[in-house]
Amino acid sequence: MGLKQLLLSGLLLSVIEPLCAAISIGSLPDSSMVPGGVAVVPTGTEANSGSYRDERILLADFDGEQYAIIGIPLNASIGTHQFALELADGRRELLQFSIEDKEYVEQHITITNERQVNPNADDMVRINRESAEMNRAFTSWDNSQTPVFGMRAPVQGVRSSSFGLKRFFNGQPRNPHSGMDIAADEGTPIYAPAPGVILTTGNYFFNGNTIILDHGHGLISLYCHMNTIDVVAGTVVDTGDQIGKVGQTGRVTGPHLHWSINLNNTRVDPALFLVD
Incomplete structure (x- = not known):
């Protein structure tokens, strides 16, 4: 199976399956809110989907709580960043997290x-x-x-x-x-x-x-x-x-x-x- 077929298969799965983040995970990655790090943020709700910088983000349930697990680009600016959640009732909610500086040699x-x-x-x-x-x-x-x-x-x-x-x-x-x-x-x-x-x-x-x-x-x-x-x-x-x-x-x-x-x-x- 080639790349095009695999990508098409993944697209069809995304369309057919519900948007709800129905995955339950056994562990979380380390949260490191710096450029090149990962933001692990509790959503406080059960969102269907989410996005950050126009990219779909991973939502997962861990220990009874939903988390947004977000990759932070190396070129991300220092300060407050927002990501969006799409809720089951159709509302859109914005949450924030703060990126700290990290100096790479x-x-x-x-x-x-x-x-x-x-x-x-x-x-x-x-x-x-x-x-x-x-x-x-x-x-x-x-x-x-x-x-x-x-x-x-x-x-x-x-x-x-x-x-x-x-x-x-x-x-x-x-x-x-x-x-x-x-x-x-x-x-x-x-x-x-x-x-x-x-x-x-x-x-x-x-x-x-x-x-x-x-x-x-x-x-x-x-x-x-x-x-x-x-x-x-x-x-x-x-x-x-x-x-x-x-x-x-x-x-x-x-x-x-x-x-x-x-x-x-x-x-x-x-x-x-x-x-x-």
Whole structure:
């Protein structure tokens, strides 16, 4: 099953199933109301759906109370933010949370392949096509799965680069680092950190061999620079199932896994989900 079929299937599920947040979860992610963090906010009601910055947000029941679980972009401004709830009686309610400042440090990296820093025109055609495909995947919404927020590390290794670093390649500023890098020997097994469905796989210009794993309700994880991909789109995986092996494909300086977590189409700090 290809990406288009999977996304269409997810769209149909969203249309057919009721909007009510009927999921009950066993744990909450750590709440960290900073750029790149996660806001875990009790709603005080039973809303049908919610949105933040024009993106649908995850609503879930935990210990008898409903929570909005919201990914905060790295470029979010400091201060008060609002999100909207759609209630069962048709009313719309606005709630607030406050984002505090967090300073991310700089990281300077030397890349020997100049095209990986300044791609040519043909490269940009490919990059733009791949970016559009990944963005479509990140907006997938699967109501059929119950997301698990307590995740295992997908690979054993050294966390060689932390989320949110201000990155410079060959002295040129680039987007902040949107995931966690875990250094490990090439060929080290990579495991699913939580249950999900493989949304898509592919080889991308910057990310190399890549897997996108859908955990349900807008919680999606990304695995990059792999040596081998051991699953195909549509594969259902459980926690601990092997999905591939560590490699050094794409823009890298050595073998490692780039792992990112996406919540309401927003890249957030994976460390907030780790239980080990």
